Every structure is written in structure tokens, then in C-alpha cells.
Amino acid sequence: MNFRAGDLVSLGVFTAVYLVLYFAINMLASLTPLLQPITSFVTIVICGIVFMLFRARVRSTGMVALMALLLGTLTLLLGHHPITLATALVAGVAAEIAIAAKRAAPAASDVLGYAFFSLWSAGAVLPLIFLREDTIAQVRTQMGSAYAGSFAGLMTPGVVLTVVASYFVAGLLGGLLGRRMLAKHFVQAGLA
Numbered sequence: 001m002n003f004r005a006g007d008l009v010s011l012g013v014f015t016a017v018y019l020v021l022y023f024a025i026n027m028l029a030s031l032t033p034l035l036q037p038i039t040s041f042v043t044i045v046i047c048g049i050v051f052m053l054f055r056a057r058v059r060s061t062g063m064v065a066l067m068a069l070l071l072g073t074l075t076l077l078l079g080h081h082p083i084t085l086a087t088a089l090v091a092g093v094a095a096e097i098a099i100a101a102k103r104a105a106p107a108a109s110d111v112l113g114y115a116f117f118s119l120w121s122a123g124a125v126l127p128l129i130f131l132r133e134d135t136i137a138q139v140r141t142q143m144g145s146a147y148a149g150s151f152a153g154l155m156t157p158g159v160v161l162t163v164v165a166s167y168f169v170a171g172l173l174g175g176l177l178g179r180r181m182l183a184k185h186f187v188q189a190g191l192a
Contacts, residue, residue, distance in 0.1 A: 003060035014054040015070050033151035037163045041170045044118045048174020051114045052182045068092030068120045084123025091120040111175030118171030122164045129157045
């Protein structure tokens with residue numbers, strides 16, 4: 001890892017913005033379990049703008065993995081399952097590998113990198129496969145029996161795997177949206 005002090009400042013700022021958007025949009029899922037897969041997808045698409053602006057400002061190797069690890073750590077401290085830390089680490093490394101393959105098309109490698117990066121948040125839903133009863137009990141404690149029952153009925157293991165796959169698709173779409181917004185607005189404004 002070869003980065004400057006300014007890269008660490010940018011890492012902190014963009015991670016904070018990403019996290020605020022992540023929680024603000026995902027809070028809508030507290031209204032009904034049906035919104036959980038939708039808000040997660042929308043969050044990843046919108047946060048693609050933040051990620052691409054981060055990539056425009058910070059090109060140092062390892063910073064994307066650090067951002068994923070920081071997001072995983074912060075969400076763990078805010079109540080996510082520890083699996084989130086593992087998925088963040090794997091997603092961050094996968095994103096770095098995808099971004100490193102930029103020789104032919106740097107923009108495409110950033111988009112693919114964001115798709116892999118987006119999988120960091122899979123740790124929030126993967127416990128529904130591996131630790132289902134404990135996870136549903138925790139949802140019941142936090143949200144009530146009616147919500148937990150609907151949530152358990154909706155988030156079957158097959159649906160969870162589909163949701164995780166949708167994170168990758170949302171990452172591709174978010175990466176494309178982020179690249180477009182970067183070119184259309186942020187470059188002209190001198191922010192990228």
C-alpha cells in the first residue's frame with residue numbers, strides 16, 4: 001500500500017458519506033420486510049456515485065479494500081453480524097483485484113471493482129442462511145413478532161442468495177451511474 005495522508009482523509013470522508021447513505025436508505029426497510037431487498041439494491045446503486053467519486057480522488061492501491069474493511073467494522077459496531085467483517089474483507093480484496101486489471105479499460109475495471117465491492121454488505125443477510133434461528137430471534141427482539149414472521153417468510157435461503165446476487169448487479173448499475181455522474185457533473189465542477 002502506497003498512499004498519502006490526503007488519501008486517508010478522503011477515505012474517512014467518503015466512507016462516512018457512504019455509511020450515512022447506506023443507513024438512511026436502508027432505514028426504509030423498517031416499514032415492511034418487503035422493502036429490505038429493494039432498499040438494499042437501491043442503496044448500492046446510489047452509493048455507486050460516492051464510490052466513483054472516491055476512486056476519482058484516490059487511486060492508491062489498497063484504499064478500496066480499506067474502505068470495505070472500514071465499512072464492515074463500522075457496521076459491525078452498529079449491530080451487524082460479524083460475518084459482515086469477513087464479507088467486507090473478501091469483497092474489498094476482490095474489488096482491488098478487479099481494479100488492478102485496468103490496463104485495457106480503467107473505467108470498466110472501476111465499475112467491475114464496485115460490483116465486487118458491493119458484496120461487502122452481504123454479511124448483513126448471510127446469517128439468514130447459516131444462523132437463521134438466531135437471526136430471526138434478533139429481528140423479533142428488535143422489530144416485533146409480526147415483522148419477524150413476515151421477514152422469515154420472505155427471506156428464505158433461496159431468496160437470500162438471490163438478494164446477494166442482486167448486490168453484484170446493483171454494483172454494476174451503481175458503477176455505471178457513478179461513472180456517468182462523474183463525467184457529467186463532478187468533472188465539470190472540478191470535484192474529480
